[in-house]
Amino acid sequence: MDEAELNRWFDNNRIVLETAYLAGSQPWQQSGVGLRTPRTAQDWEVLRRPIADCISSSGTFLDIGCANGYLLECVLRWTQERNLQITPYGLDFSEKLATLARQRLPQYAGQIFVGNAWNWSPPQRFDYVNTTLDYIPASLHQAFVQRLLEAYVLPGGYLLVAEYLGKHTASPELKINEQLRQWGFSVAMVKASQLAHDPMGQTRIAAIKNKWP
Numbered sequence: 001m002d003e004a005e006l007n008r009w010f011d012n013n014r015i016v017l018e019t020a021y022l023a024g025s026q027p028w029q030q031s032g033v034g035l036r037t038p039r040t041a042q043d044w045e046v047l048r049r050p051i052a053d054c055i056s057s058s059g060t061f062l063d064i065g066c067a068n069g070y071l072l073e074c075v076l077r078w079t080q081e082r083n084l085q086i087t088p089y090g091l092d093f094s095e096k097l098a099t100l101a102r103q104r105l106p107q108y109a110g111q112i113f114v115g116n117a118w119n120w121s122p123p124q125r126f127d128y129v130n131t132t133l134d135y136i137p138a139s140l141h142q143a144f145v146q147r148l149l150e151a152y153v154l155p156g157g158y159l160l161v162a163e164y165l166g167k168h169t170a171s172p173e174l175k176i177n178e179q180l181r182q183w184g185f186s187v188a189m190v191k192a193s194q195l196a197h198d199p200m201g202q203t204r205i206a207a208i209k210n211k212w213p
């Protein structure tokens with residue numbers, strides 16, 4: 001894929017996601033959940049709590065693709081229940097969604113950035129970084145994980161690679177933790193969840209501990 005094709009891929013993805021999310025009325029819909037299959041606040045919690053469950057110490061947390069900031073808000077709440085102090089940061093390539101995130105988390109508005117995760121240079125590295133691989137063309141997934149470990153995650157910190165599945169997503173050949181291991185990354189922890197009333201609604205988070213200096 002040459003640079004022009006890559007830019008077209010990102011532009012197309014941004015327009016499709018931004019249009020769909022901004023049409024949603026519920027906070028989880030503006031974060032991409034329940035747009036085609038109805039979902040409740042409880043469903044959202046089942047599908048996203050595994051991210052917070054990967055966080056075991058206080059520190060900084062960057063959500064790549066933070067959309068309207070709802071995951072950041074929930075991760076703050078779910079980790080506070082365990083007396084962890086998390087400083088939230090967000091990155092999204094949609095200016096409009098980043099604006100919603102700043103409105104949702106006004107005290108952290110200066111920590112919500114606009115940029116493309118593929119080529120953005122973070123101002124600092126973070127203890128925990130959450131992403132999915134869907135943000136990048138498949139041929140670049142392995143390089144993307146390597147770049148996040150080198151440029152985004154603090155040494156000893158964790159890269160959380162999320163896999164969200166549902167009726168409308170294709171089943172991957174390998175689970176995300178298996179895929180990461182096949183690429184040579186050492187997965188330290190896996191957290192997963194499934195909706196009781198819709199077993200196709202699933203989340204799996206593979207956490208890679210950063211050994212990069």
Ligand SMILES: C[S@@+](CC[C@H](N)C(=O)[O-])C[C@H]1O[C@@H](n2cnc3c(N)ncnc32)[C@H](O)[C@@H]1O
Nearest residue numbers: 017031032065066067071092093094116117135
């Ligand atoms: C499914 S939402 C994720 C919301 C939340 N982080 C979560 O995990 O539930 C995906 C978001 O990622 C953003 N996004 C997609 N590709 C991106 C990229 N290459 N760089 C930055 N943001 C991207 C979209 O604009 C969208 O807001």
